[in-house]
Amino acid sequence: MIIGGLDVAILLASLMVGAVPILLAALGETVVERSGVLNLGVEGMMIIGAVSGFIAAVTLQSPVAGFAAGAACGAAFSLVFALLTLVFQANQVATGLALTLFGIGVSSLAGQGYNGIKPPVTTPLDLGPLRDIPFLGPMLFRHDWVVYFSLFMVLVTWILLNRSRAGLIIRAVGENHEAAHALGYKVNRIRLFCILFGGAMAGMGGAYVSLVRVPQWTDKMTNGVGWIALAIVVFASWRPGRVLFGAWLFGGLMVLGPNLQAAGYAIPVEYLTMAPYVITIIVLVIMSSGRGRSFGAPASLGQNFHASR
Amino acid sequence: MLRLERRATPSQFWLWFTPVLAVFLTMLAGGLLFAALGSNPFTVIRTIFWEPLAGANAAYFRAQLFIKAAPLILIAVGLAMGFRAGIWNIGAEGQYIMGAIIGASVGLAFYPTENRLIFPVMVAAGAFGGWAWAMIPAILKTKFNTNEILVSLMLVYVAQAILAKAAFSFLRNPDGMGFPGSRNFSTYPAARNVDLIERSGFHWGAVAALGVAVAAYVLLTRHGIGFRIRLAGQAPRAARFHGVSPARLVIFCLGLAGALAGLAGIFEASGPSGQITDKFATGYGFTAIIVAFLGRLNPLGIILAGLLMALTYVGGSLAESRLNLPAASIQVFQGMLLFFLLGVDMLTNYRIRIGRSLRTGAGA
Numbered sequence: 001m002i003i004g005g006l007d008v009a010i011l012l013a014s015l016m017v018g019a020v021p022i023l024l025a026a027l028g029e030t031v032v033e034r035s036g037v038l039n040l041g042v043e044g045m046m047i048i049g050a051v052s053g054f055i056a057a058v059t060l061q062s063p064v065a066g067f068a069a070g071a072a073c074g075a076a077f078s079l080v081f082a083l084l085t086l087v088f089q090a091n092q093v094a095t096g097l098a099l100t101l102f103g104i105g106v107s108s109l110a111g112q113g114y115n116g117i118k119p120p121v122t123t124p125l126d127l128g129p130l131r132d133i134p135f136l137g138p139m140l141f142r143h144d145w146v147v148y149f150s151l152f153m154v155l156v157t158w159i160l161l162n163r164s165r166a167g168l169i170i171r172a173v174g175e176n177h178e179a180a181h182a183l184g185y186k187v188n189r190i191r192l193f194c195i196l197f198g199g200a201m202a203g204m205g206g207a208y209v210s211l212v213r214v215p216q217w218t219d220k221m222t223n224g225v226g227w228i229a230l231a232i233v234v235f236a237s238w239r240p241g242r243v244l245f246g247a248w249l250f251g252g253l254m255v256l257g258p259n260l261q262a263a264g265y266a267i268p269v270e271y272l273t274m275a276p277y278v279i280t281i282i283v284l285v286i287m288s289s290g291r292g293r294s295f296g297a298p299a300s301l302g303q304n305f306h307a308s309r
Numbered sequence: 310m311l312r313l314e315r316r317a318t319p320s321q322f323w324l325w326f327t328p329v330l331a332v333f334l335t336m337l338a339g340g341l342l343f344a345a346l347g348s349n350p351f352t353v354i355r356t357i358f359w360e361p362l363a364g365a366n367a368a369y370f371r372a373q374l375f376i377k378a379a380p381l382i383l384i385a386v387g388l389a390m391g392f393r394a395g396i397w398n399i400g401a402e403g404q405y406i407m408g409a410i411i412g413a414s415v416g417l418a419f420y421p422t423e424n425r426l427i428f429p430v431m432v433a434a435g436a437f438g439g440w441a442w443a444m445i446p447a448i449l450k451t452k453f454n455t456n457e458i459l460v461s462l463m464l465v466y467v468a469q470a471i472l473a474k475a476a477f478s479f480l481r482n483p484d485g486m487g488f489p490g491s492r493n494f495s496t497y498p499a500a501r502n503v504d505l506i507e508r509s510g511f512h513w514g515a516v517a518a519l520g521v522a523v524a525a526y527v528l529l530t531r532h533g534i535g536f537r538i539r540l541a542g543q544a545p546r547a548a549r550f551h552g553v554s555p556a557r558l559v560i561f562c563l564g565l566a567g568a569l570a571g572l573a574g575i576f577e578a579s580g581p582s583g584q585i586t587d588k589f590a591t592g593y594g595f596t597a598i599i600v601a602f603l604g605r606l607n608p609l610g611i612i613l614a615g616l617l618m619a620l621t622y623v624g625g626s627l628a629e630s631r632l633n634l635p636a637a638s639i640q641v642f643q644g645m646l647l648f649f650l651l652g653v654d655m656l657t658n659y660r661i662r663i664g665r666s667l668r669t670g671a672g673a
Contacts, residue, residue: 083652090655105642224466285449306659
């Protein structure tokens with residue numbers, strides 16, 4: 001099916017691939033924010049995941065090791081945020097920013113000498129006859145395993161937050177940490193696990209950028225994707241299902257530009273580069289307007305907890 | 310067993326000593342980092358913090374110090390006012406770029422007219438450009454309740470795209486033989502941001518930075534607006550009862566920060582940088598966030614913090630060229646500084662107690 005010079009199946013397929021980094025990072029951040037922690041360091045954790053995943057994949061010649069390393073290093077990096085905000089009671093906004101600034105520096109230091117190298121290829125899964133279904137085959141069934149893993153994680157986070165006892169506790173901590181503390185829950189321990197989960201997801205998303213999307217290592221290569229993921233969490237009103245929708249919307253916008261150019265439409269490159277950011281702002285405006293201050297946002301979001309009583 | 314106990318009032322001693330402690334810890338951790346990179350940590354720390362001030366060619370480096378510190382102080386003072394009120398403008402980099410583009414466009418529109426009014430008009434246009442760019446998140450925040458952190462940051466990427474467009478098309482030097490970048494202001498005396506004392510690096514931006522920091526200090530400590538800013542940050546509920554309008558505070562704080570970032574942009578474009586190029590934005594807007602915190606969100610503290618951060622830039626590039634340190638290691642060093650600041654800040658509001666809690670004793 002071709003509309004206006006664009007093959008729709010190919011476009012939708014590349015949309016699904018383009019959305020993976022945003023989707024993974026935004027799912028992780030959803031859980032983090034539901035526990036009442038605002039970690040603005042997503043961009044930093046992603047770039048750390050991107051560089052560590054790339055180094056691991058190149059050194060071990062295995063993309064799977066790359067993704068594992070990206071997730072592990074993203075989680076380890078988020079530990080810095082956890083230490084500062086949970087133990088040292090530092091301001092969450094400032095610490096998140098620091099995490100991003102620091103992450104960009106550390107990654108370009110670590111990535112020296114890895115510029116211009118090709119990482120091992122992450123091959124599509126062989127799904128047999130499913131590949132050859134007309135239209136649906138090229139769109140849905142010719143992806144690599146990370147695409148399916150990210151979709152699986154949508155389900156996992158949804159079940160975790162809405163259908164499990166752990167999710168109930170996480171939400172309680174995020175809505176009212178004093179009450180949760182009074183009930184005997186270890187507020188900061190629960191938040192620590194959520195922050196680590198968020199770090200691992202962001203790191204894996206970052207590894208997808210350097211291993212599949214681009215695929216090579218350049219400085220500052222995540223280029224604001226982490227911030228878009230943060231915007232999507234707001235857009236999705238902190239719900240995993242809507243995060244998927246938001247990620248696909250933005251993934252679509254990001255791949256639409258190059259595809260339009262390839263199809264021969266003359267769009268100046270500046271407008272293409274600024275489009276995702278402008279559209280993020282417009283969507284944020286639409287989502288935020290006409291609502292009370294706290295619609296959907298966890299009530300304790302951004303507040304530190306210190307058990308003084 | 311170590312535990313934290315909240316102080317009844319913040320400690321005045323630690324309020325001023327934490328930045329010093331943070332700098333010291335950063336030197337320690339940075340030394341370890343440089344040692345891990347295979348350099349002698351003492352040489353590196355000495356090159357960064359001492360050589361630019363007293364080593365060979367110190368006059369040149371001191372000039373560089375003012376050139377780097379001026380934009381950092383200008384931007385950080387504006388940001389600090391917002392941070393105090395709980396308004397998180399992190400898009401100063403974008404406001405800096407837009408101030409430079411608008412100011413430079415106005416200046417270049419008069420080329421080659423010689424008139425002493427051109428430079429002041431350019432500066433005003435630069436401040437306006439930054440202010441207008443900051444008004445986007447401000448108005449969206451007040452009208453639609455949109456998160457100012459995300460919007461101001463997204464606008465940095467938009468501003469960078471506009472900067473590239475400016476350098477490659479609408480501001481490109483018509484006599485530049487096709488190279489990207491605008492006409493150089495050093496060839497246009499009426500619009501040039503000159504050093505007030507020859508080769509001192511002390512240009513109009515440095516004057517503005519000092520003036521603005523002092524004015525902001527007076528505003529913050531001796532004026533009703535400053536009181537409302539501090540009240541809104543420390544006790545939002547009390548501020549509402551006091552009749553502080555959150556919307557007006559957002560417009561004021563973001564507008565001020567934007568205008569100051571715009572000023573920094575046009576002073577940079579017409580002075581040290583000399584032209585608008587696609588590589589004009591070097592991250593002052595983000596580093597200024599560190600400067601604001603290092604200066605304890607206090608305008609006078611920010612002057613010192615800006616000079617110190619400028620020293621890490623100047624000394625850092627010296628260490629890069631002399632000791633072959635990678636450029637990114639200085640960025641890591643600056644990031645560490647922010648982490649240590651945020652970490653040791655706890656000492657201001659909490660006491661560290663050794664031993665078990667006493668709460669069972671006095672029934673407190």
